[in-house]
Amino acid sequence: MTIVPFLKMHGLGNDFVVLDARKQKLDLTVKQRQRLADRHMGVGFDQMVTLENPVSAGADVFMRLHNADGSEARACGNATRCIAARIMGEKGHGNVVIETVSGLLAAEAIGNGHIAVDMGPAHLDWQDIPVAAACDTLHMPVALGPVSDPVGVNVGSSHAVFFVDDVNAIDLPLIGPQLENHSFFPNRANIEFAQIIGPDRIRMRVWERGAGITLACGSGACGTLVAAARRGLTSRKGEVIVDGGTLTIEWLENGHVRMTGPWTLSYEGQIDLDALVNGHG
Ligand SMILES: N[C@H](CCC[C@H](N)C(=O)O)C(=O)O
Structure with missing residues (x-):
């Protein structure tokens, strides 16, 4: 039996299983993560967060991220706010630094239960997304059905943002996976569809790399605002309205x-990880 502290957390309906591996090391296989992610056989999640002891000086915790398909994610905005809030509670103060494979993220409690996170720099070079061929990421040569000409942004995770007239008219389950796995994205990509509502408001829906349709994507919202500002469609600050x-x-x-x-x-409790990930049937 491997009894592990277990949390279910959510950022605008983007849902996470949080496993605390600071006292005992956890090393799940891809299959075991997929089993845990299964909403019928496991517990279900968009991303799984494993808390580990930090490596860098100044960091309060190390946050490792995996998608529902078992692959590793390099950033997750919504999980970062959840983990920041949790660690703030542990430390008893409103400023924490979360370490990830993409760098150190400083988070601050700003009242009303809201958390602000510095998600780090938006990387805009084609090699940073990454994409398969040199291009200006303000206009990437990708098109499928009714959508084309996305903007590329890397905010720890890779995003391709397509501007559309009506996000509700997009057939996400049809074109989402095809774009995620498009040959122009050698490491796959998170795919956002964005509709400009005003100079500081964007409606966005997402097909997440490794997780599919989710109700929200924090890094995707970051990528979307950056893409819109680069195109001159919005100012540099605004609200991104996602499904959640x-x-x-x-x-x-x-x-x-x-x-x-x-x-x-x-939810906060403990789980017997062995029983859950290996199953009984
Ligand atoms: N839900 C996350 C995004 C996860 C990105 C992940 N799907 C990947 O890059 O593989 C968020 O709130 O930022």
Whole structure:
């Protein structure tokens, strides 16, 4: 038996299983993660977060991320707010630094249960997305059915943002997976569809790399605001309205992206990981 501290947390309906591996090492296989992610056989999640002891000085915790398909994710905005809130509770103060494979993320409690996170710099070069061929990421040569000409942004995770007239008219389950796995994205990509509502408001829906349709994607909201500002469609600060709620995103003058929004904890307990991931049937 491997009894592990277990949390179910949510950022605007983007849902996470949080396993605490700070006292005992956890090393799940891809198949075991997929089993845990299964909403019928396991517990279900968009991303799984494993908390580990930090490596870098100044970090309060290390956050490792995996998608529902078992693959590793390099950033997750919604999970970062959840973990920041959790670690703030542990430490008893409102400023924490979360370490990830993509770097150190500083988070701050700003009241009303909201957390602001510096998601780090928005990377815009084609090699940073990454994409298969040299291009200006402001206009990437990708098209499928009714959508074309996305903007590429890497905010720890890779995003391709397509601007559309009506996000509700997009057949996400049809074109989402084809774009995620498009040959132009050698490491796959998160795919956002964005509709400009006003100079500081964007409606966005997402097909997440490794997780499919989710109700929200924090790094995707960051990428979307940066893409819109680069195209001159919005200012550098605005609200991104996803299916699960609203995030405030600001592309700071120093090139970093600041994301502000809520978090939720719905369950706290322990699980027998062996029984759950290996199954009985
Ligand atoms: N839900 C996450 C995004 C996860 C990105 C992941 N799907 C990948 O890059 O593989 C968020 O709130 O930012």
